[in-house]
Structure formats: structure tokens, C-alpha cells
Amino acid sequence: MQFPSILASARRRQRRGAPALVFSAVLALAALLSQQPAAAQSNTNDDVLTQMKQAFQRGDKARLTALLPQARGHALEPWAAYWELKARLQEAAPNEVQDFFARYPNTYQEDRLRNDWLLLLGQRRDWDGFAANIAGFRMGDDAQVRCYAVLVDTLRTGTATQAQADEVRRNWFAQRDSDDGCLTAADRMVAARLMTTNDAWKKARLAIEANRPAAARGAVTIAAPDALPLFEEVNASAAKFLTGRAFVAAKSRKELVVLALIKIAVADPDQAASQLDGKWGPMLSAEERNWLWGTIGRTAANKLSPMAVSYFGNVTKNSDLSDDMLGWRVRASLRAGQWKDVAPAVNAMSDAAQQDPTWVYWKARALSSAGGDERRAQARELYTSIAGTRGFYEMLALEELGQRTVAATRPAPLTPEEKNAARTNPGLQRGLQAIGMGLRSEGTREWNYTTNLHEKGGMDDRALLAAADLACQREVWDRCINTSERTKGVIDVEQRFPMPFHDTVLRKSQDIGLDPAYVYGLIRQESRFIMDARSGVGASGLMQVMPATARWTARKIGMTDFTPGQINDRETNITIGTNYLKLALDDFDGSMALAAAAYNAGPGRPRNWRNGPVLDAAIWAENVPFTETRDYVKKVLANTTNYAAIITGRPQSLKERLGRVGPRNANEPEPNKDLP
Numbered sequence: 001m002q003f004p005s006i007l008a009s010a011r012r013r014q015r016r017g018a019p020a021l022v023f024s025a026v027l028a029l030a031a032l033l034s035q036q037p038a039a040a041q042s043n044t045n046d047d048v049l050t051q052m053k054q055a056f057q058r059g060d061k062a063r064l065t066a067l068l069p070q071a072r073g074h075a076l077e078p079w080a081a082y083w084e085l086k087a088r089l090q091e092a093a094p095n096e097v098q099d100f101f102a103r104y105p106n107t108y109q110e111d112r113l114r115n116d117w118l119l120l121l122g123q124r125r126d127w128d129g130f131a132a133n134i135a136g137f138r139m140g141d142d143a144q145v146r147c148y149a150v151l152v153d154t155l156r157t158g159t160a161t162q163a164q165a166d167e168v169r170r171n172w173f174a175q176r177d178s179d180d181g182c183l184t185a186a187d188r189m190v191a192a193r194l195m196t197t198n199d200a201w202k203k204a205r206l207a208i209e210a211n212r213p214a215a216a217r218g219a220v221t222i223a224a225p226d227a228l229p230l231f232e233e234v235n236a237s238a239a240k241f242l243t244g245r246a247f248v249a250a251k252s253r254k255e256l257v258v259l260a261l262i263k264i265a266v267a268d269p270d271q272a273a274s275q276l277d278g279k280w281g282p283m284l285s286a287e288e289r290n291w292l293w294g295t296i297g298r299t300a301a302n303k304l305s306p307m308a309v310s311y312f313g314n315v316t317k318n319s320d321l322s323d324d325m326l327g328w329r330v331r332a333s334l335r336a337g338q339w340k341d342v343a344p345a346v347n348a349m350s351d352a353a354q355q356d357p358t359w360v361y362w363k364a365r366a367l368s369s370a371g372g373d374e375r376r377a378q379a380r381e382l383y384t385s386i387a388g389t390r391g392f393y394e395m396l397a398l399e400e401l402g403q404r405t406v407a408a409t410r411p412a413p414l415t416p417e418e419k420n421a422a423r424t425n426p427g428l429q430r431g432l433q434a435i436g437m438g439l440r441s442e443g444t445r446e447w448n449y450t451t452n453l454h455e456k457g458g459m460d461d462r463a464l465l466a467a468a469d470l471a472c473q474r475e476v477w478d479r480c481i482n483t484s485e486r487t488k489g490v491i492d493v494e495q496r497f498p499m500p501f502h503d504t505v506l507r508k509s510q511d512i513g514l515d516p517a518y519v520y521g522l523i524r525q526e527s528r529f530i531m532d533a534r535s536g537v538g539a540s541g542l543m544q545v546m547p548a549t550a551r552w553t554a555r556k557i558g559m560t561d562f563t564p565g566q567i568n569d570r571e572t573n574i575t576i577g578t579n580y581l582k583l584a585l586d587d588f589d590g591s592m593a594l595a596a597a598a599y600n601a602g603p604g605r606p607r608n609w610r611n612g613p614v615l616d617a618a619i620w621a622e623n624v625p626f627t628e629t630r631d632y633v634k635k636v637l638a639n640t641t642n643y644a645a646i647i648t649g650r651p652q653s654l655k656e657r658l659g660r661v662g663p664r665n666a667n668e669p670e671p672n673k674d675l676p
Contacts, residue, residue, distance in 0.1 A: 046437045049076050053439060056083035075433050078109040079442055089116055094129065101136070108427060108449040111138050115145060122148035122181050127155055139453045143171040144181035151185050154192075165194035172203055178215040187222050197223040201255045206322070208262045209295060216259070227253050238263035242275065258288050262295050269299040273311060290315045294325035301332035302625045304612060308332035312341070318348030326353075330362055334619045335612070342366035357386045357393040358622070364400070389491065392634035395641060395654045396618060404651035405641050408491040414466050422466035425450060435476055447471075447479050451486065461487040468495045475500070478528035497642050500529045501542075504571060508578045514585070517647055518592060519578055521640030522599065525632060531570060540567045543577025552676050553580045587672045589664070592657050593617040596636040601629045603675045607664075614662030621658075 048070045055063040064084040071080035085092060085100055097117050104110045114137050121130040122145070131152050137145065150168055154160040168189050172182040186203070189195040200223035207216035213235050220231045230253060234241045238260040257280055265272035273296050281289055293314040301308035312329045315321065321329070326345045333341040346354060346363040353359060364382035367375040380401070387397040389405050398405065422428060427450030434443030451467050452458040459467065464487050471479035472495055484495035499505070499520060509516040526544040527533035539546050545553075547564055554562035557579045566572040581599060588594035588606065597606040609624060621637075624630035641654040664670070 046074075049074060049080060049437065049439065052080050052083050053442070056087055059087060061087045076430060076437070076439070076442075078104045078107050078430070079434070079439070082109040082113055086113060086116060089113075089120060106454070108430075108446045108454075111449065111453075112445075115139060115142055118142075118145050118148065119181070122151075122184075127152050131156070138456075139449065141453065143175055144179045147171050147179075147181035147185040151181075151188060154188065160189060160192045160194055162194055165189040165192070169195055169199060173206060176207075176210050176212055176215070178207075178212065178218050183218045183222070186219075190222055201258075204255070204259060205262055205291065205295075208259050209266060211266070223255070224253065227256060230256050231259070234260045234263065242280075247279075254283055254285075254288070258284065258292060261292050265292065265295045265299055269296045269303070269305070269311065270307065272296050273307075286316060287320045290317055290320035294321040294329070297332065298325045298328040301328040301335075301623075304335070304609065304623065304625065306336070306612075309336045309338055309341075318345055321348065323349050323353040327359070330359065331623045334362065335615065335623050337613070339366045339369040343370075357391060357397070360386050361393040361397055362622075364397070368400075389642060389645075392618075392638040392654070395638055399653060399655050404653050405645050406651050407493050407642075407645045407649070410492055410494065411461075411465060411490040414462070414469055418462055418466040419469065421463065422470045425467070427454060428467055428470060431479070432471070432474055432476060435479075436474075444479070447483075451483050458486065461489050465490070465492055465495070468492070472498065478530055481524065481528055493642070493646055497524070497639070497646055498529065499643075499646075501570060501574070504574055505578075508574050512579060512582045514578055514582045515640070515644070517644035518636075518640045519574075519581065520643045521636050521638075522581065522596065523577075524639045524643075525635050532568065541573035541577075542570065543573055543581075545573060545576050545580065546676075549580060549676050550576050552674075553583070556583065556672075583672050583675060587670060587675050589668075591617065591659060591661060592637060592640065593621050593633050593659075593661060596633045597621075597624060597629055598675070600632045601626060605629075610661055611663050614660055617658035617661045618655075620661040 048067055052064055052067050052071065055067065061084075064087050068080055068084045071077050074080065081100060081104065085096065089097075097113065100113055101110050114133060118130060118133055118137060119142070121127075121133065130148060134145075134149050134152070140146070147168055150160075150164045154164065168182060168185040172186050175182055186195060186200065190197060190200060200219045204216040204219035204223065207213070207219060216235070217228070217231060220227055230241075230245065233245060234256055241260050242257070242264075261272050261276060261280060264275065272292070276289065276292050276296070284292070293311055297308050297312035297315070300311050308328075309332050312332060315329075318326060318329075326349050329345040330342050333339070333345065343363050343366045346359045346366075349359060360382050364379040367379040367382070383397040383400045386394050387401055387403070388394040389398070389408060395405050427446055431443045431447030431450060434440070434446060436443075447467075451464060458464075464483055468480050468484035471477070471483060477498055477500060480495055480498060484492055497520070505519055505523075506516045509519045523529060523542050527542050529542060531542060533542070533544060534540050535544055545567055547567065550564070550567050551562070553559075553576050557575075559575070562572070562576075567576070581595065584598045584603060585592070585595040587603060588598060588610075594606045594610060597609070605626075610620070615623075621630065621633045624633060637654060637657055641652045641657060644652045
């Protein structure tokens with residue numbers, strides 16, 4: 001059964017002979033090893049797994065096949081077998097894949113390989129094979145697989161439904177990069193007239209905004225394949241296109257003008273605004289103009305431009321904008337003090353976005369600012385719906401209701417049976433062993449799968465608490481914290497906010513006049529207390545200190561014997577990290593929000609971001625242009641408030657820690673102008 005589509009690739013011929021022989025030889029050798037005494041099998045050392053991981057990363061299929069028998073009997077054998085088969089999955093015979101599923105049932109590796117296999121079957125247009133395998137896919141978290149599943153269902157029934165089309169649209173719009181599954185499914189739905197070519201053009205807009213030209217090209221192929229040559233001109237140079245062929249093209253393909261203006265808006269919103277206000281605006285539909293003003297407004301708001309509110313003011317219908325645009329419209333309105341524009345923007349968001357505590361809180365604030373008993377009652381209802389200690393806006397909502405953050409009452413102690421269930425769970429055992437061997441990525445994925453995805457809906461609260469307790473006892477703090485954070489009905493503060501290295505952190509913080517709760521709040525966000533943590537940019541240790549920053553800080557505080565190799569030493573890392581944080585805090589007039597931003601993004605950026613109006617720090621933090629830093633600042637301050645409640649045993653105010661943010665007083669010297 002093969003679905004005809006202009007986007008369908010030719011079915012690849014499967015080469016079954018040689019790989020099957022290789023796999024048979026591997027199984028035979030493994031069977032011989034299995035007959036050896038248990039003591040001999042137990043000699044299998046962890047180094048084999050490490051070598052296989054390295055061979056997998058290199059794509060060394062021969063080395064993987066040679067090493068696989070030596071991994072027989074190891075607790076992480078499923079990983080070894082997964083790497084070996086995944087590396088040659090393109091050439092593997094279906095019976096090899098089924099043998100793998102049978103050998104490692106109910107494991108993360110079985111489900112991971114099933115995900116890989118389903119993607120390959122979809123790409124090959126092997127719909128019968130896909131249909132036979134999809135039922136066993138437990139994770140169900142791959143959007144491309146979900147799109148393929150819709151395709152297979154439409155082939156089985158002979159028709160497609162609007163609900164299926166809506167699912168495809170959601171998955172397709174959420175995918176940043178080009179993928180075969182959702183593209184093919186979208187093509188099917190457009191052909192069935194359950195999605196429109198306007199949906200395809202909207203996907204092209206989203207892809208251009210995200211700088212994903214391949215994804216945009218795929219969408220244009222569905223919407224108007226004849227327009228591809230002109231699309232390539234737009235992609236090559238939007239400015240050149242608009243000054244050349246665009247006027248003629250606009251008569252039949254004005255959508256290409258929209259894409260060109262989006263490309264310009266992403267780089268220069270003022271230039272795009274000028275062009276849209278000029279000759280192009282009258283040629284476009286109201287929806288197209290609104291989308292473009294939304295793109296221009298979002299880019300301007302992200303640059304903290306005062307023009308953002310004016311650009312958004314040209315939008316005549318908020319519902320024409322994406323959730324992301326509407327979020328930036330709220331941020332720009334908050335920054336400009338335009339409270340009247342906040343609630344309408346939130347109301348135009350999707351149902352899912354409107355439930356986000358961020359927008360619940362700001363809508364409530366906007367209603368409160370408008371005044372009147374009815375609006376204040378509505379605001380109170382919104383605050384009540386999210387108030388708590390789980391996050392930044394939940395804690396702010398709690399304070400709006402006249403309460404402060406206190407340490408939550410711990411749940412009932414775990415029973416021996418609950419602890420034993422976690423301790424004997426095979427997935428948790430493999431996850432901890434992999435992490436202990438240095439295979440942290442693999443261990444984390446296996447752990448997360450076991451707690452979140454192995455059973456539909458994930459573990460219940462008591463099982464999560466038991467799993468988190470197991471991780472805490474093993475001092476695998478990131479799994480301890482992340483697992484405990486998933487509980488819905490209870491909060492165990494000792495799991496969520498552990499305090500490893502308590503004496504060292506308190507001593508180092510107090511020695512320099514730094515709030516230890518702030519230090520713990522930052523470490524929790526930086527490294528989750530992983531001693532050997534290392535970021536992609538080279539930051540190391542508990543406090544994720546960059547080498548150059550460490551050298552500068554060591555000189556600044558008179559640590560004359562410092563060497564780069566010391567940065568992973570716990571005491572040294574905490575000494576360097578706390579002193580740098582204190583220097584940043586002094587540099588930013590004691591503002592915890594600004595100092596946290598400096599710690600994450602470097603001091604130069606928040607020095608620029610603080611320029612402009614004097615704002616509540618919550619508004620300032622929500623307007624931080626970098627998503628990572630924006631989330632970081634909010635989480636560090638929320639962590640700090642929770643830690644302070646635990647350490648002091650007294651109610652704490654997040655609002656007081658936030659304060660207000662504005663430009664530096666020009667009459668005051670900068671304490672550390674060379675702060676890196």
C-alpha cells in the first residue's frame with residue numbers, strides 16, 4: 001500500500017542478506033558467551049560500553065558489531081544492542097528489528113528503536129509495516145510519527161476527518177525543521193480540502209521567521225509548486241526581490257511578498273515597517289497585513305524598541321497573530337505601561353497559551369489596573385487559579401492574594417514497599433548505572449522515560465516521590481529534583497530544593513555577605529548540583545564558571561595560586577562562583593534579577609537591557625530578549641525565594657527580592673567596569 005504524493009520519495013530497496021548474516025553471527029557468539037560461567041560473564045567491564053558509545057558517535061558499524069558480544073550480560077546490554085542495530089538500521093532486515101523488540105521488551109531502548117524504525121518505515125512508504133508496529137510505540141512523543149500515523153489511518157479508512165487534519169496542522173506548525181511525515185500528511189490534507197493552501201502559506205511564514213528555508217520550501221511546494229523559482233529568489237535576497245520582480249509577482253503570488261517582508265522584518269523591523277506602510281500594504285489582505293505588523297512588532301519588542309507598541313497598534317485583529325507574536329505584544333505593552341492592551345492580547349491566544357501562568361498573571365494584573373469591583377474579582381479568581389510555590393508567576397500570584405512563600409508541608413513518609421518498588425525498577429536501575437558510568441545522556445533519557453513515558457500519564461505522585469528519593473540517596477541531584485518537580489498533588493521541598501555541600505555554601509556565602517539562598521537558587525538552575533557538569537560553551541562545575549571568568553575572579557580576590565585545573569574542585573568552584581556573583585551583584589546595585597542575567601548572559605547585555613523606563617523587575621525580566629536568560633532569571637529568583645523559606649523557616653517575598661530595574665545613576669561609578 002503506497003500513498004501517491006508529489007512529495008513521496010521512492011521506496012528504497014531493502015538489502016536483507018548480509019546484515020541478517022551479521023546479526024546471526026552476533027547472536028551465535030552471544031549464545032556461546034551465555035554458556036560461560038556467571039563469574040566469567042561478570043568480568044565484562046564498563047569500558048566496553050564506553051567504547052561502544054564512542055563507536056556509535058563515530059558511526060563505526062564494524063567496531064560496534066565486534067564489541068557487541070562482549071557486552072552480553074552487562075546491565076546496560078540494551079544500550080549496546082541499540083547502538084549496534086541503530087547504526088545499521090537502514091540496511092537491517094525487519095526480522096532483526098523484531099528480534100530486538102522481543103529480546104528487550106518494555107525497555108526504553110525497545111521504544112527508542114521502535115521510534116527510529118517507524119520513521120524509516122514512513123520514509124520508505126511501507127505503510128503495512130508501519131501499521132504493524134505503531135501500536136507498540138509507548139512514548140508517542142514524536143510529531144513526525146504522529147503525522148505518519150494519521151496518514152496510515154486515512155489509508156485504512158479511505159477518508160480523512162477534520163479532527164485528523166487539525167492534528168496534522170498542529171504537529172506541522174510546531175515542527176521547526178523540515179520533516180517528511182508532517183509534510184506528506186499536510187499534502188494529503190490539502191488535497192482532501194481539509195486543510196487549505198493558506199495553511200501551507202502560514203507554515204511557510206513560520207518557517208521563514210525561524211530561518212528554516214527548507215521547511216518553507218516544502219510548504220510552498222504544497223501551496224504553489226509553480227512559485228518555487230520565485231521563492232528561491234526571495235530566499236536568496238528579499239530586498240532584491242522586492243525591488244525587482246515582486247510588483248509583477250504580487251499580482252498572482254502576493255504571498256511571496258509577505259515572505260520577503262517577513263525576511264526583512266526579522267533583520268530590520270523599521271525597514272519592513274516603512275515598506276509595508278508604503279506600496280505593499282494596499283496590495284495585501286487585512287490578515288496578511290496583520291501578520292506582518294505582528295512580525296514587525298515582535299522583532300521590535302525583542303530589540304526593546306519603543307516603536308514596538310506603535311507597530312502592534314497597526315494590528316486590527318489580534319486573532320490573526322500567532323501566540324508568540326501575542327506574547328511579545330503583551331511584553332511590549334507592559335514595558336510601555338499600556339495595560340489596556342494586555343488582556344485583549346491574552347484573550348486572543350490559543351486555549352493552551354491562555355492557561356500558561358505567565359499570561360494568567362499578567363491578564364490578572366491588567367484587570368486589577370483597570371479598576372472596578374467586577375474586574376478586581378476576575379483578577380482575584382485568576383490569581384487563585386495559579387497561586388502557589390511551584391514557579392515564578394505562581395509565587396507572584398500568591399503575593400497578590402496577600403500571602404507569602406512558605407516551605408510546603410512534606411507529604412507522608414514513603415513506605416518500605418514504595419521505596420523497594422523504585423529500588424528494583426529495571427529502568428531506574430539502568431538509568432542510575434549509566435549515569436554512574438559517565439553515560440549521563442543515556443542514563444537521563446532512560447530515567448525520564450521510566451518516570452514519564454513508560455506508562456501512559458507517567459508515574460503517579462507516590463511513585464515519583466519514591467523515584468526521586470532513590471536519586472537523592474544516590475546523590476544524583478538532577479534526577480532527584482526533576483523527578484520530584486513532576487508531582488501534581490504534593491510537594492517535597494527536601495527533594496525539590498536539596499542543599500548539598502551545605503556547610504561550604506553557607507560559609508563561602510556568608511564570608512562575602514551573599515545570601516546563601518541566592519547562591520543555592522543559582523546553583524540549582526546552573527548545574528542541578530552535578531559536580532562534573534560542563535556546558536556547551538565550556539563552563540564547568542557546580543556554578544558553571546567559564547575559564548576566563550575564573551581567572552579574572554581569582555586575580556580580583558587575590559587567589560594567587562589558582563590554576564585552570566582547579567575549577568572542578570568543589571571548594572574552588574564555589575569560591576570563584578560566589579565571589580563572581582557578589583561582584584556582579586555589586587555592579588548592578590544589588591539587583592538580584594540583573595546580576596542573575598549577567599551570570600547567564602554576561603554583564604554587557606543586562607547593562608543595555610536595563611536602559612529605558614524604570615520598571616517592576618518582573619516586567620523587566622519578562623522583557624529579557626533571550627528566551628534562555630528570561631527563563632533563567634525567573635527560575636533563579638523563584639528558587640532563591642523557596643530556599644530562603646526553607647533556610648529561615650519564615651515566609652518570604654519574591655516581590656521584595658525583585659524590586660525595580662532602571663538605568664544606572666550616571667553619578668555613581670561602576671564598581672567593576674572590567675567585569676567579564
